[in-house]
Amino acid sequence: GQNIDQPTEMTATEGAIVQINCTYQTSGFNGLFWYQQHAGEAPTFLSYNVLDGLEEKGRFSSFLSRSKGYSYLLLKELQMKDSASYLCAVLDSNYQLIWGAGTKLIIKP
Amino acid sequence: GAVVSQHPSRVICKSGTSVKIECRSLDFQATTMFWYRQFPKKSLMLMATSNEGSKATYEQGVEKDKFLINHASLTLSTLTVTSAHPEDSSFYICSARTGTSIETQYFGPGTRLLVL
Numbered sequence: 001g002q003n004i005d006q007p008t009e010m011t012a013t014e015g016a017i018v019q020i021n022c023t024y025q026t027s028g029f030n031g032l033f034w035y036q037q038h039a040g041e042a043p044t045f046l047s048y049n050v051l052d053g054l055e056e057k058g059r060f061s062s063f064l065s066r067s068k069g070y071s072y073l074l075l076k077e078l079q080m081k082d083s084a085s086y087l088c089a090v091l092d093s094n095y096q097l098i099w100g101a102g103t104k105l106i107i108k109p
Numbered sequence: 110g111a112v113v114s115q116h117p118s119r120v121i122c123k124s125g126t127s128v129k130i131e132c133r134s135l136d137f138q139a140t141t142m143f144w145y146r147q148f149p150k151k152s153l154m155l156m157a158t159s160n161e162g163s164k165a166t167y168e169q170g171v172e173k174d175k176f177l178i179n180h181a182s183l184t185l186s187t188l189t190v191t192s193a194h195p196e197d198s199s200f201y202i203c204s205a206r207t208g209t210s211i212e213t214q215y216f217g218p219g220t221r222l223l224v225l
Contacts (some may be wrong), residue, residue: 042202042219043153087152097143097214101152 002026004100006088011106012078020073020086020103028093034062034073035087037102043087046073075105083107111137113205115217122193123225130188130220132203138183139205143214144176147200159186193224 004024012018024032031050035043049055049064049071061074075082088100112135122128132142141160145153157173159165159180167173175197177189186205190197200221204214 040200040219040221042216044216045213048213096155096158099152099155104150 006100006103009104022071022088024090026090026092030091033089037085111215113215113217119221121223128190132186134184134205141206142186143204145202195224
């Protein structure tokens with residue numbers, strides 16, 4: 001079956017760095033997405049990785065290792081507004097998105 | 110950038126009535142649209158995939174007669190929840206994909222449905 005695992009909840013301090021991990025087992029792979037979702041809102045796109053390595057975009061970076069079926073989202077200089085759920089999703093061989101359950105990130109002052 | 114709108118953003122209805130939710134791609138043509146449902150503190154659950162001009166493909170366990178999907182044009186898809194019941198209360202989100210960028214989905218803002 002297809003499976004995406006990510007921690008349910010994480011807590012970090014304002015100004016610090018946090019890494020949210022995602023492991024996946026899917027039928028085929030056409031890329032991995034990270035989305036941010038605030039409570040009561042739709043997901044917003046953060047990153048897309050299809051090749052191995054690190055993609056940096058401002059305070060957010062995303063890493064992919066296809067051989068390990070592993071990705072992480074790195075958030076630096078955390079701000080209170082970063083409190084949200086972070087969803088990992090993999091595009092499978094049929095170009096369908098397979099979603100993880102999301103990681104709720106709590107930022108404390 | 111690509112914008113997807115949904116209407117209404119919030120709806121409250123009585124049990125037994127039908128509710129229609131619209132999803133529009135405002136500045137691009139969406140060859141494929143997706144309808145998701147999300148329960149509180151849970152991830153998105155794909156309900157169906159619709160391609161313009163053809164019947165929607167429903168995921169296992171989703172009743173096609175209960176959740177009617179119409180993708181009449183390249184910019185509009187509708188989801189009708191027929192004979193709604195309280196257990197249909199949820200957050201419904203649509204997303205759209207273009208033919209030229211098949212790896213990217215653009216999400217609408219979501220519709221919160223509450224059935225009394």
